[in-house]
Amino acid sequence: MEYKHVVFATSSLIALAGSGDALAQSERDRIRHLEDKVDILQQQINATADAVESSQPEQDRATFGSYGELHYNNFLNGDDSEIDFHRFVLLFGYEFTDRINFYSELELEHAVAGGWDENPGEVELEQAFIDFALTDTTHAQGGLFLMPVGILNETHEPNTFYGVERNQVETEIIPTSWREGGGQLLGQIGATGLSYNFAVTSGFAVDADEIDIRDGRQSTAEALANDPAVTGRLKYTGVPGLELATTVQYQTDFSQEDSDGVNGAYLYEGHAQWAAGPFALRALYARWNISGDAADALARDQPFGYYVEPSFKITPGVGIFARYSEFELVEDLPEENITFGANYWPIPQVVLKADYELRDTEQADGSTLDGDSFNVGIGYAF
Numbered sequence: 001m002e003y004k005h006v007v008f009a010t011s012s013l014i015a016l017a018g019s020g021d022a023l024a025q026s027e028r029d030r031i032r033h034l035e036d037k038v039d040i041l042q043q044q045i046n047a048t049a050d051a052v053e054s055s056q057p058e059q060d061r062a063t064f065g066s067y068g069e070l071h072y073n074n075f076l077n078g079d080d081s082e083i084d085f086h087r088f089v090l091l092f093g094y095e096f097t098d099r100i101n102f103y104s105e106l107e108l109e110h111a112v113a114g115g116w117d118e119n120p121g122e123v124e125l126e127q128a129f130i131d132f133a134l135t136d137t138t139h140a141q142g143g144l145f146l147m148p149v150g151i152l153n154e155t156h157e158p159n160t161f162y163g164v165e166r167n168q169v170e171t172e173i174i175p176t177s178w179r180e181g182g183g184q185l186l187g188q189i190g191a192t193g194l195s196y197n198f199a200v201t202s203g204f205a206v207d208a209d210e211i212d213i214r215d216g217r218q219s220t221a222e223a224l225a226n227d228p229a230v231t232g233r234l235k236y237t238g239v240p241g242l243e244l245a246t247t248v249q250y251q252t253d254f255s256q257e258d259s260d261g262v263n264g265a266y267l268y269e270g271h272a273q274w275a276a277g278p279f280a281l282r283a284l285y286a287r288w289n290i291s292g293d294a295a296d297a298l299a300r301d302q303p304f305g306y307y308v309e310p311s312f313k314i315t316p317g318v319g320i321f322a323r324y325s326e327f328e329l330v331e332d333l334p335e336e337n338i339t340f341g342a343n344y345w346p347i348p349q350v351v352l353k354a355d356y357e358l359r360d361t362e363q364a365d366g367s368t369l370d371g372d373s374f375n376v377g378i379g380y381a382f
Contacts, residue, residue, distance in 0.1 A: 065091035069158040069379035071165065076372040085111040089126065099133040107177075124219065126179055138187035144220045145184065148197035148233040149247040149269050150174040151284055158379025159351040162311055162321035162343055165375060168335065169305035169327050173286045174269065175213055181220035182228065193238020203229035203251045208260040211290060211300040213329075216254070227253035243273040254290055261294030278313035299331040307337075317345045335361040341375075353377040 068088040074081045087109050094102040105128075110121035129143030146154045152161060152170045156177065170176045182201030189196065202223040206216030218224065228251070235245035247269045255262035271284035287304035295301040305327025313319045322340040329335075341355025359371035 061095045063091075063093035063095075065093075065382055067091075067157045067159075067379070067381035069377055072376045073164075074374045076374065077370050101131045101133075102129075103131060104128040126177055135187075138185070140183065140185050142183040144179055144181045145199075147178045147180055147201070147231060147249075148184070148186070148199065149178070149231070149249070149267070150176065150286065151271050151273065151282060152176050153178050157381035158353075158377070159345065159349060159381050162309065162319065162353075163323065163339055163341060163355050163375075164353045164377035165357075167307055167309070167323060167325055167339075168337055169284060169286065169307045169325050172214060172329060173288070173303055173305040173327055175217055178217060179219065180229070181223060184231075193236050195235045195237070197231070197233040197235075199231040201229050201231065203227060203256065204254055204265070205256045206254050206262065208255055208257065208262045208294040211254075211262070211295050211298050213288065213303060224256040226256045227251055241275040244271075246270040254292075261292050261297070262290070263292035265290045280311045280313075282309040282311075283307070300329065302331065303327070303329050319343045319345075333362050333364065335359065349382050350380045351378070353379070 066089060068085070070083070070085050072081070072083045087107055088111070089105055089107045092102075092104045092106075096102065105126040107124045107126045108121065109124065110119075112119055113121040113123045125144060127143075127145055129141050129145045132140045132142075134140055148154065150170050152166055153174060153176045156166065165171075166176060180199075180201035180203070182199060184197055184199035184201075186197045187195065202218055202220060202225045204213070204216040205218050205224045206212060229249055230251075231247065231249040233245060233247040235243065237243050247267070249267040250264065252264050253262065254265035266289045267286065268289075269284070269286040271282070274281045283306075285304075285306040287302065290301050290303075292301075305325065307323055307325030309321060309323040311319055311321035320340075320342045323337070325337045325339075326334055336359070338358040339355050341353065344352045346352070354376050355374075357371075357373050357375060359373070361369040361371065363369055
């Protein structure tokens, strides 16, 4: 009898052991099956995320912005006072991919374009270019873009500078807004704080009878491109609050016409911006060297200009400034400007401005033309 009990107990233990092994194997199989399911679900989630990203709504890829400004100019020399919605600009952009983007600006100047001969307004394409991010620090751009020169030419929204009107040096010597068609390479040089631009563009086509820099802009409207311009800029921003930059441009024929007495032209520009707490300072110098008998005969072979502008923020929303500038379009006929005033920003995107400008322009007969004015403006940007 005892023998039978021993045999039974032994058989039961063997059966239980076998059953335990079977249960353990079953549990391992179940866990492996669940892990496979998790892997499949993760792959499906990743695929869904990629699909959602690739099918990002069009409105999320598009960007929109605008800026504009209204000016009132009260001339104190007896000339008629003026009120003018000087510019209204629409900005459109589109993200094709994370490395290919489109940017554009369409501008209406002086409120109304077309309709009658006396109308001063015009519609202009200010920018329209494709940006290719070649690396995280190097970009290539092709199309119509603002030239990399000066302080205001690339950044001239009304809430970013003091004074109702843009300063004369960056209007007459650097013909802001100055845009050209072509291509440029731009980027950063390591962690040095240095950045660069190198551009090849359509260039100027000045009239040999006038050598007017501002009128020589072609705005990429069926522009002559026989003698393109080459432009290079080096900028340093390695110290917080400080910007130092210099630009050089060269064009082999400033008129792009043969045998008219206009030859090559160089532009040299340098500027500094510094901000420390409520205090800020801007300073800029620019000079052209235009060769050829036509420029010499008109005494327009070396137009130049400079300005210095200190400013102080009384509060985050109120700032005062003063600016002294001098420039010459014609040799020995300088124009001097002293401007002082205030900006008020109720919010960062909106600005109200008021200033007083003393303007004296020397004439060929030795007299001085007085162009003093009191100016008020309102502007916005978003």
